[in-house]
Amino acid sequence: MKTRTYYAIITLVVGFLLFIIYTMPFIRSIIVSFMTWEQASKIPPDWIPKPFILSNYMKLFRIEMFPRWVINTLIYGVAISTTNVFLGLMAGYSFAVLRYPGRDVIFNLLLTLMMLPMFVTMVPLYVILRYFNLLDNIVALIILGMVSVNTVFMARQYFLSLPRDYFEAARLDGASYIRIFFEIALPMAKPLIIAIIVYQFLGAWNAFFLPVIVLKSPENFVYAQGLNYAFSRAWYVEYTPIIAGTIIGSLPTLLFFILFRKYLIGGIVIRTYRR
């Protein structure tokens, strides 16, 4: 019995230390975002903002393009969430429920694409977008992200987990598979739809690699890219507004995390046990 309490104490101590390490950057940033830059760069660090100021956030919103970055990101997120839900659900439903020659070959070809890294395709993608005159346009990002292999895979797994009888019964009544999709599969897929939206929206909010390649003028930037742009010009002057920007940037993540933790974690787990 004694060794057991001993181990429990060790677990708690190590767990608490790691808890500090994993939360400290967030806590410290929140505190610092209300400080003057002068106070924020003190050593040893101050913990209570004095004076307590909101000007870091105000300064951020005074950057002319800041609201545009937020709006661009929202457009991007909403657009790819919507397209991913429809295209991904359609494909996932077809791969899971219908039976036709070539289905598994095509699905495996899609899965293989997960192994193809972005750094190989980024130059051709740039050239294709350039050909269609879509560079420096948020539409290009939306087209590139309109459906992902991940979404198709998640949708297929979901429909595979439903009993086939639902679809077969409707089939015997003479409904076409496309009608069954709209009338039966779609209404049953609510958890899946939430998971896809959460994933795609957060993906858009956190996107950096593609935006850096596609978008050139600052007024078209998305959030992370814009914040980095603002940072690269303000570093030596004052850093606290950038910290305020990181806090605003983590808000959607925090919100989604609190509301939809189950779906976020489920998505990661699904991706591990593919096939």
Added chain:
Amino acid sequence: MPRKNYFLLIPSLTCRRKLEFIEGFLLIIPSVLVLFLFGYFAFLYAFYMSFLKWNYISDPVLIGLDNYIKAFNELLRGLTGASWYEVPFFIGLRNVLIYTAIVVPIQTILALVLAAIASSRVKGTSVFATAYLMPGFTCSVIIALIFIYFFSQRGFINYVMNLLIPGFGYPDWVNSKSLIIPAMAIVAIWGTSSNFAILFMAAMQSIPRDVLEQSRLDGAGPIKRFIYIVLPFIKPTVVYAIIVGTIGALQMFDLSFVMAGPQGGIEYSGMTVVLDIYRTAFMQFDPGYAAAKAMIFLILMYIPTVIFLRKYGGGLK
């Protein structure tokens, strides 16, 4: 009904099956077209491009293997001690290997510890679990921007280091040639270990309770149970995490772009391979050379992965 014409293409199927075939294809065609265009077509295009001399505007000229020879030469010259500004590809490869060697072992072990604590039955640990998972969903650029402040000379990290190791000094991590890669590694470990912890937690939950219970009755302590029962059980997941972690670390771009800057930092000290490919394609306007480097790096990346999978991936489908 235009459908009737398509029936003729697949004569061996019954009418009902034909309909299913057509409907199935109608449903997947938008996704498949888009994904194949941006995946397989782009890949083939990149392969073709790697044999071109081109600057997006000029007429493309086929130059055979010249781009590949140039890339291998760059690696060779780097090995024989050419100056840093001549061989960004080599410097990037070296940096990224060091970075991966730091990140992957630490992040995997840390993720195992996090998962073990989060799924232990000691009271109070479930509160910690939520905190461990937050960084994994936060944008890497935002994490990098927070940490740039922590890594500054009068920043939090130097303060803590001096508390732990008196006389550590006050280095400027991000602007130091030798400390920028460790700084990036720390940011990456902090940011991604939680993603792998989630995988391990899920794997640990699938271990049958009675197996653990039996070993407990047999008198095995928590550490013994972890090494002899939990670890073998989740080995496929650990192998998967190591592979995914390695592939991800080798491709690092955003941390370097934000922390070292798009120029690759002081004397390319923060350069990575993908950043070099990006610079070659979009700053030096040499897409052919960029594509050749991308092809070489793709092969370099997957050969060790395949060997590792052959050796340890027995339980992995």
